Amino acid sequence: MWINNVYLKNFRNYPELDITLTSGANLFIGKNAQGKSNFLESIELLSLGKSSRQVSDLDLISHNQNSMQAETNFQNDYNLENLKICYEKHSNNKVNKSYFINGKAYKTRKPVLGRLLTVSFKSQDLQLSQNAPKYRRDWLDNLACLISKAYLEIYNNYEKIIAQKNSLLRNNFNSNLVSFNDSLDVYNQQIAQHGAKLIKFRLKTLDRINQYAQITLVNISSANDNLIIDYLRKSNNESSKNNLSYLNSVSQDEFANLLYNDMQTTKALEILRKQSLIGPHRDDLEFIINNQPAKGFASQGQHRSLILALKLAELQLLEDKFSQKPVLLLDDVLAELDENRQTELISRIYQSCQTIITTVNISYLPKNLFKEAFVFDVNNGHITKS
Amino acid sequence: MFYTQPLAKLIDEFQKFPGVGPKSAQRMAFFVLNLPYNEVTSLARSIVECKEKVKPCQNCFYLSALNPCEICANLRREVKSLCVVADSKDVIALEKTREFRGLYHVLNGLISPLANIGPENLKIHELINRVSNGSVEEIILAINPTIEGDTTVLYLNKLLKHLNLKITRIAFGLPVGSDLELADDITLVRALEGRREVV
Numbered sequence: 001m002w003i004n005n006v007y008l009k010n011f012r013n014y015p016e017l018d019i020t021l022t023s024g025a026n027l028f029i030g031k032n033a034q035g036k037s038n039f040l041e042s043i044e045l046l047s048l049g050k051s052s053r054q055v056s057d058l059d060l061i062s063h064n065q066n067s068m069q070a071e072t073n074f075q076n077d078y079n080l081e082n083l084k085i086c087y088e089k090h091s092n093n094k095v096n097k098s099y100f101i102n103g104k105a106y107k108t109r110k111p112v113l114g115r116l117l118t119v120s121f122k123s124q125d126l127q128l129s130q131n132a133p134k135y136r137r138d139w140l141d142n143l144a145c146l147i148s149k150a151y152l153e154i155y156n157n158y159e160k161i162i163a164q165k166n167s168l169l170r171n172n173f174n175s176n177l178v179s180f181n182d183s184l185d186v187y188n189q190q191i192a193q194h195g196a197k198l199i200k201f202r203l204k205t206l207d208r209i210n211q212y213a214q215i216t217l218v219n220i221s222s223a224n225d226n227l228i229i230d231y232l233r234k235s236n237n238e239s240s241k242n243n244l245s246y247l248n249s250v251s252q253d254e255f256a257n258l259l260y261n262d263m264q265t266t267k268a269l270e271i272l273r274k275q276s277l278i279g280p281h282r283d284d285l286e287f288i289i290n291n292q293p294a295k296g297f298a299s300q301g302q303h304r305s306l307i308l309a310l311k312l313a314e315l316q317l318l319e320d321k322f323s324q325k326p327v328l329l330l331d332d333v334l335a336e337l338d339e340n341r342q343t344e345l346i347s348r349i350y351q352s353c354q355t356i357i358t359t360v361n362i363s364y365l366p367k368n369l370f371k372e373a374f375v376f377d378v379n380n381g382h383i384t385k386s
Numbered sequence: 387m388f389y390t391q392p393l394a395k396l397i398d399e400f401q402k403f404p405g406v407g408p409k410s411a412q413r414m415a416f417f418v419l420n421l422p423y424n425e426v427t428s429l430a431r432s433i434v435e436c437k438e439k440v441k442p443c444q445n446c447f448y449l450s451a452l453n454p455c456e457i458c459a460n461l462r463r464e465v466k467s468l469c470v471v472a473d474s475k476d477v478i479a480l481e482k483t484r485e486f487r488g489l490y491h492v493l494n495g496l497i498s499p500l501a502n503i504g505p506e507n508l509k510i511h512e513l514i515n516r517v518s519n520g521s522v523e524e525i526i527l528a529i530n531p532t533i534e535g536d537t538t539v540l541y542l543n544k545l546l547k548h549l550n551l552k553i554t555r556i557a558f559g560l561p562v563g564s565d566l567e568l569a570d571d572i573t574l575v576r577a578l579e580g581r582r583e584v585v
Contacts, residue, residue, distance in 0.1 A: 150572075153571070157533055161533055163500055164498060164499050164534075165499070167499035167500045168499035171502065176504075176505075176506055179505040180504075182545070183504065185544070186537055186541045186544065187537065189540055190533070190536060190537060190540065
């Protein structure tokens with residue numbers, strides 16, 4: 001699948017942009033803070049239906065403007081498709097969002113998901129294995145949403161319940177103790193039910209990623225490294241077993257019971273901290289290389305190989321799932337990789353995968369990339385083909 | 387603005403209505419200006435009269451000018467089944483079917499800590515009192531299948547289950563006359579869960 005063109009209006013620092021891309025490599029070169037990442041963000045927006053950055057919807061609209069529009073025509077194996085997303089600033093700073101697929105309007109992002117497939121690899125992704133757990137959860141959740149829209153529904157419902165429970169814990173309702181306890185118990189029941197579904201789904205997704213990541217890691221690192229992504233379920237019971245093969249054997253109903261019991265024992269602490277402390281929104285992933293957790297043991301190089309392996313696994317997983325090659329977005333990341341890893345990544349580009357690359361300096365990129373590539377200059381919200 | 391002051395005020399007031407934006411509000415205000423004087427006073431009077439006379443019923447909290455309301459006062463209705471709904475509008479929807487012959491109980495909302503609505507803010511206490519006197523045999527929870535709805539149902543079930551009543555919740559699934567292939571996944575799953583034996 002490949003993007004023919006992208007049209008932006010009042011998107012971040014782009015007043016207006018209409019740009020045609022090639023189905024091979026597209027290089028975007030520009031100094032810092034000129035809009036390279038913003039451009040990639042607009043493509044991710046069209047792919048996911050929301051920004052991949054942790055920002056408010058309002059931030060996507062240029063300063064002093066009331067609406068923003070992002071549109072693309074892209075080619076998949078069967079036909080040419082059109083995606084358009086509009087954000088309109090409403091009174092009291094709310095944003096009205098509308099989504100168009102081939103001209104037909106939708107109110108939610110759900111139908112957009114899985115249309116334009118992208119895999120993005122940013123320089124900050126290199127921190128994934130060392131960063132806060134939230135980044136790892138988001139990575140898994142976003143991928144799971146792309147693979148199955150049912151997950152999006154489960155995820156959204158779960159988030160709603162957590163928001164309600166947190167609000168209950170914070171506000172302590174007129175401190176009527178009986179009804180407070182009863183409401184809390186009701187939310188715990190719901191978290192157990194919906195959370196168990198969520199965990200089951202995550203495990204299923206993780207299982208598939210694991211199959212791919214192991215192969216891709218061996219391809220990159222000359223050493224025969226062994227990679228497993230493990231799921232860490234947050235539990236107040238320290239001795240509870242948490243490895244993947246054990247968790248995979250637990251049924252959804254058993255998970256619901258485990259979660260419910262954990263919440264019962266943590267209840268006092270949750271009330272004290274005014275936060276829900278148990279559930280999949282607190283879980284984490286652990287990357288294990290050769291039976292050692294990467295966080296404490298892996299070298300910088302191993303971390304990089306690990307992340308690269310994950311991204312390539314993502315690429316392969318989506319390709320097998322949708323029988324389409326996703327578009328690869330590389331944000332300032334090639335310069336961070338050594339020659340072997342660059343070669344591995346670039347070999348993918350030559351396997352007819354459309355790639356959009358941003359960099360500060362063209363000399364950071366391997367020379368053989370320029371054959372047939374489109375090169376663009378990014379300068380303060382304007383992009384020109386050179 | 388371009389509007390003269392009383393007109394601007396009226397447009398402002400109309401904008402407070404749900405689903406009414408600035409343009410609709412302007413259209414409504416000009417419509418009012420073009421009405422004959424007696425119709426305008428009649429409109430104003432109905433608004434005030436409605437607000438003064440329509441109050442929640444003392445038994446079921448359905449909005450009515452009578453107290454007890456028309457439904458509670460109707461002796462031909464069965465006191466043994468009680469239908470619990472979130473809102474007076476739900477009563478109207480159910481009444482239109484002319485199928486349900488029991489009484490209602492309006493909760494006046496659903497539990498949602500985010501919106502600052504706890505069980506105390508709903509007519510749950512009144513519901514318990516009402517069913518404790520023994521004439522009710524079945525409670526039908528006609529509450530939306532949303533997160534807030536599910537929460538409220540679980541909460542009510544907690545309080546009501548020891549009273550030895552039959553507690554049911556209305557079925558969820560495919561809209562009648564619709565097509566299986568058009569239904570979304572979540573609805574289909576719910577419909578499968580709520581399947582029944584063919585008799």
